[in-house]
Amino acid sequence: xxxxxxxxxxxxxxxxxxxxxxxxxxxxxxxxxxxxxxxxxxxxxxxxxxxxxxxxxxxxxxxxxxxxxxxxxxxxxxxxxxxxxxxxxxxxxxxxxxxxxxxxxxxxxxxxxxxxxxxxxxxxxxxxxxxxxxxxxxxxxxxxxxxxxxxxxxxxxxxxxxxxxxxxxxxxxxxxxxxxxxxxxxxxxxxxxxxxxxxxxxxxxxxxxxxxxxxxxxxxxxxxxxxxxxxxxxxxxxxxxxxxxxxxxxxxxxxxxxxxxxxxxxxxxxxxxxxxxxxxxxxxxxxxxxxxxxxxxxxxxxxxxxxxxxxxxxxxxxxxxx
Amino acid sequence: xxxxxxxxxxxxxxxxxxxxxxxxxxxxxxxxxxxxxxxxxxxxxxxxxxxxxxxxxxxxxxxxxxxxxxxxxxxxxxxxxxxxxxxxxxxxxxxxxxxxxxxxxxxxxxxxxxxxxxxxxxxxxxxxxxxxxxxxxxxxxxxxxxxxxxxxxxxxxxxxxxxxxxxxxxxxxxxxxxxxxxxxxxxxxxxxxxxxxxxxxxxxxxxxxxxxxxxxxxxxxxxxxxxxxxxxxxxxxxxxxxxxxxxxxxxxxxxxxxxxxxxxxxxxxxxxxxxxxxxxxxxxxxxxxxxxxxxxxxxxxx
Numbered sequence: 067x068x069x070x071x072x073x074x075x076x077x078x079x080x081x082x083x084x085x086x087x088x089x090x091x092x093x094x095x096x097x098x099x100x101x102x103x104x105x106x107x108x109x110x111x112x113x114x115x116x117x118x119x120x121x122x123x124x125x126x127x128x129x130x131x132x133x134x135x136x137x138x139x140x141x142x143x144x145x146x147x148x149x150x151x152x153x154x155x156x157x158x159x160x161x162x163x164x165x166x167x168x169x170x171x172x173x174x175x176x177x178x179x180x181x182x183x184x185x186x187x188x189x190x191x192x193x194x195x196x197x198x199x200x201x202x203x204x205x206x207x208x209x210x211x212x213x214x215x216x217x218x219x220x221x222x223x224x225x226x227x228x229x230x231x232x233x234x235x236x237x238x239x240x241x242x243x244x245x246x247x248x249x250x251x252x253x254x255x256x257x258x259x260x261x262x263x264x265x266x267x268x269x270x271x272x273x274x275x276x277x278x279x280x281x282x283x284x285x286x287x288x289x290x291x292x293x294x295x296x297x298x299x300x301x302x303x304x305x306x307x308x309x310x311x312x313x314x315x316x317x318x319x320x321x322x323x324x325x326x327x328x329x330x331x332x333x334x335x336x337x338x339x340x341x342x343x344x345x346x347x348x349x350x351x352x353x354x355x356x357x358x359x360x361x362x363x364x365x366x367x368x369x370x371x372x373x374x375x376x377x378x379x380x381x382x383x384x385x386x387x388x
Numbered sequence: 389x390x391x392x393x394x395x396x397x398x399x400x401x402x403x404x405x406x407x408x409x410x411x412x413x414x415x416x417x418x419x420x421x422x423x424x425x426x427x428x429x430x431x432x433x434x435x436x437x438x439x440x441x442x443x444x445x446x447x448x449x450x451x452x453x454x455x456x457x458x459x460x461x462x463x464x465x466x467x468x469x470x471x472x473x474x475x476x477x478x479x480x481x482x483x484x485x486x487x488x489x490x491x492x493x494x495x496x497x498x499x500x501x502x503x504x505x506x507x508x509x510x511x512x513x514x515x516x517x518x519x520x521x522x523x524x525x526x527x528x529x530x531x532x533x534x535x536x537x538x539x540x541x542x543x544x545x546x547x548x549x550x551x552x553x554x555x556x557x558x559x560x561x562x563x564x565x566x567x568x569x570x571x572x573x574x575x576x577x578x579x580x581x582x583x584x585x586x587x588x589x590x591x592x593x594x595x596x597x598x599x600x601x602x603x604x605x606x607x608x609x610x611x612x613x614x615x616x617x618x619x620x621x622x623x624x625x626x627x628x629x630x631x632x633x634x635x636x637x638x639x640x641x642x643x644x645x646x647x648x649x650x651x652x653x654x655x656x657x658x659x660x661x662x663x664x665x666x667x668x669x670x671x672x673x674x675x676x677x678x679x680x681x682x683x684x685x686x687x688x689x690x
Contacts (some may be wrong), residue, residue, distance in 0.1 A: 072571040072584060134569015134584060134623025141549040141566060154548035154572055215544060216576035216680045376575070 071376050076132040079371050081208045082237070082365045083125030084161065088201040090117035091168050095194035095201075097265070103182040105258070108264040112175040113245040114238065118168040118197075120226035122240075125243050126161055135365065138147065153214055164204050167197040181202075184273040201314060205231040212375060221375040229367075236252065236276040237364040240328070240357035247353025263347045267339060271331040272304050273356065278365075279328035281355045302378035306370065312376070324363010331356045343369020392445040437646035460650055463663050464640055471656035472638060477556035480602070481630050482657040483644075486689040487534050489651035492517060492530035503631060505606040507615065508588040512581075512628035513643055532652065534643065535581040535628035536558065536676070536684030543573035543582060558657075558685060559630050564613055564620040573625050578677050578683070587615075588620040607633045630654070657685070 094114025097107040130136035142149070142158045151156030171193040174186040209227030216222050243266075250262065288291040291303030333354055339346035348356075415536075436669045471479045492515055500506070500513045516531040541560050544552055551566035551575060574582045591599035603616040610633045613620050631641035635654075639645075655664035667689065674688045 070575045082589075134571075134625075136569065137568070138549065138568040141551075141568060145548060145550045148550045148553075149548060151545035152548045152572070154546070155571065158548065214546070215542065215576045217576055 070374065072373055073376065074132065076128055078365070079370075080125045080129045080367050081211075082368050082379075083121045083128070083229070084208060085205060085234030085364070085368075086237045086241060086361075087118045087122035087125065087164070087168065088231075088240050089236065090121065091171070091201045092205075092235050092249040093162075093239045093242055093269070094118065094171075095198045095303060098182070098190060098194050098209040104261045104265070108180075108182050108259045110242050110265055110269070112180070113242045113249075115172045115175045117238065117241045118201075119172050121163065122165045122168060126165060135222060144339065147347055153211045157204070157211055160200060160204040160207055164197065164200045167193055167200055171197055192249070202231070205234040208234065210364065211373065215231075218300040218375040218378055220378040221303065221371070222299070225283050225287050226371070229280060229287075229371075230234050232276045232279045232283070233364050233367055236273060236280070236328075237361055239269055239272050239276070240360040240364075243273070243353055244357035244361075247350050247357070250350070250353075251355050255361040258346070263345060266348055266353070267346050269338060270346075272354050274329055274332040274336065277325045277332070277360075281321070281325050281329070284325075295335075298378070302374070305374045305377060312370050312374050315366060319366035320363055320370055324366060325360075328356045328360040328363070331359075422461060436452075451639040460653065460663060461518040461640065463644065464644065464655055465638070466512055467655040467659065467662040467664075468502065468635060468640060469638055471659055471662070472636075474656075474658075478658060480555040480657040480685075481537065481558045482655065482664050482668070482685045482687065483534065483537075484650075484664050484687045484689060485610065486651045486653070486667075487529065487531065488689065489649040490515070490530045490532060490647075491649045491651075492528075493648055495646045495648055496643035496652060497530055500628070500631075503634070503642035504608055505604065505615075506626075507585065507602070508590055508593065508603065509531045510583050512626070531688075532643070532686065533579060533581070533676075534630070534686055536579055536682065538628060538675055538682055539683035539685060542576045542578065542680070546572045546576045548572065559632055561609060561625075561629065561632070562625060562627065563626055564609070564611065567620070569623040569625065571625065574644065577627075578680050578682065582625050582627040583623050585624055585626050587618070589616070597684040609633060 091114060094111040097103065097111040097114070103111075130139050133139060142155060143162070144153075145155055171190065171334060174180065174190040174193070174359065180186065206227040209230035212218070212221040213226040246266070246269075288303060288307070291299050292307065295303075304310050305312050307313060308317075331348075332339075335348040335352055336346055338344040399687075471481075473495050493610045494515050494562065497511060497513055497515055499512065504512065504562055513532055513534045516533055517530060518529045520527050520529060537558055537560050539558070541554055544554055544560065547567075548570065549566050549568045551563045551568070552560060554560050563566065569584060571584055575648075589598040591597050591602055594630050598616045603614065605612045608621075608629060615622055631639070631643075634641060643656055644652045653664055653667055655662040657664055659665060664687075668687055670689060672690050674690050675686070676688070678684070
């Protein structure tokens with residue numbers, strides 16, 4: 067398998083890190099912009115604010131190692147005449163702008179005494195809006211990059227940008243949940259605890275929605291790919307169906323561990339409040355297990371998609387003749 | 389049998405009229421070719437016209453002996469000369485491959501590797517062997533697959549660094565100094581025509597380092613690039629370019645010349661008198677993956 071791969075692990079890790087950054091910014095901005103911002107919201111927003119630029123910068127640093135000529139990469143940014151036809155041109159600029167925005171956004175959280183209504187509030191909120199827009203485009207870009215090629219049937223679906231976007235948002239939120247689970251110190255204060263549970267509930271709700279959303283997209287992809295598409299698309303989807311080389315990776319890691327398990331955990335701990343109007347509190351174990359499984363599944367999703375795409379089309383399968 | 393003579397032999401020459409004219413033609417042709425080989429030719433605009441012989445002389449070549457049938461290579465060479473007389477934007481290079489004649493000898497593959505000094509891992513023109521049918525009704529098909537030089541190339545718009553484009557004469561060119569090696573064009577090609585050069589050398593497999601012949605530059609696109617020094621095209625995307633550096637000097641592509649089955653034809657599609665134009669009008673014509681909208685310019689006869 068490996069010898070056919072033009073885009074390998076470096077690219078997979080890059081789009082995973084980029085997605086993680088986009089998602090972390092997403093939840094951070096949402097918590098800052100959305101309604102009443104209490105202390106736990108702000109703490110969670112702070113975690114997201116720090117994850118976002120770090121993940122995006124890490125991705126941006128690792129990517130040039132797989133270029134044939136890393137020191138010519140600046141050409142992409144200056145390719146203003148013809149670049150508009152290439153998704154990679156857009157993505158490079160979007161990533162650059164996202165890194166800049168998320169970096170300055172993170173700076174507004176750095177001082178220890180930073181609070182929701184401090185002097186940096188206006189800057190923080192403006193950057194949150196800007197970063198939400200850029201992050202949305204960047205999250206879609208990671209899918210668009212792959213989806214625009216009819217030569218690779220597995221990728222050639224408009225569902226892919228949204229699959230990657232949802233997965234990106236979910237990974238960022240998972241990162242925030244993980245940091246909360248690792249760093250939260252139980253205080254004796256009942257108010258503070260209930261605030262913590264409340265913001266935790268909101269995070270779980272997002273995880274549930276995004277995981278279900280991804281499952282719906284994957285279901286649609288498989289339904290159409292196996293039944294209602296042309297021969298090359300059907301051949302492509304068989305890679306992840308039972309018997310295909312990537313079937314185990316897909317169903318075990320992407321679907322079960324990466325989507326069903328986190329969704330189930332989220333639903334389980336949301337249930338008291340969702341169905342019974344009682345208090346919903348996820349234990350620390352859940353706050354660690356859910357993100358770990360989700361992040362692993364999110365990484366495996368990118369692994370399966372990037373590898374499967376390169377095994378379809380002309381490379382590795384029968385050359386369809388006309 | 390064809391034999392024509394230019395009016396008026398050279399006075400004082402001991403050779404018959406026809407042979408003298410042929411000698412004149414060969415002398416002029418050889419000297420221009422030599423000049424083109426010695427000076428690195430920058431493949432650019434219409435400046436090429438002065439190096440190609442005028443078509444009047446080409447048509448009037450006197451043959452030394454009688455031939456029952458002209459070799460298609462001679463026909464294609466004359467087509468090529470005629471095309472080079474035209475401005476660049478009026479040419480449209482196309483290739484026709486007759487699958488009935490292809491014997492699967494892979495001579496074109498090897499000639500191409502030789503001409504372009506390709507390293508291990510890069511094959512511009514593989515010959516795909518494809519088995520059809522179910523025993524006992526099994527057959528084998530050989531399919532040479534160069535770059536299709538598509539008229540709607542999917543590899544061109546995806547390049548983020550503006551390193552590849554479609555020339556006015558139809559060939560899709562790569563700028564070896566601009567390519568960043570991201571591989572997007574490699575992914576975009578439905579014919580698997582492009583590959584990334586990862587810097588291998590044949591000498592690494594059998595000797596201590598690059599062999600002497602590998603240290604010579606290839607003259608792709610009329611430019612001098614020495615791979616052995618570690619620069620381009622190592623790290624670049626590479627592909628078949630219809631031997632652009634050869635056709636610009638009036639030489640047929642290496643795969644065309646080396647085809648022992650005379651299965652590969654090359655010429656200017658815009659010229660109604662050319663061999664490829666005749667063949668493209670045949671009913672048993674086929675192209676690959678037309679459904680993808682790439683409009684490939686390599687045609688197959690089946």
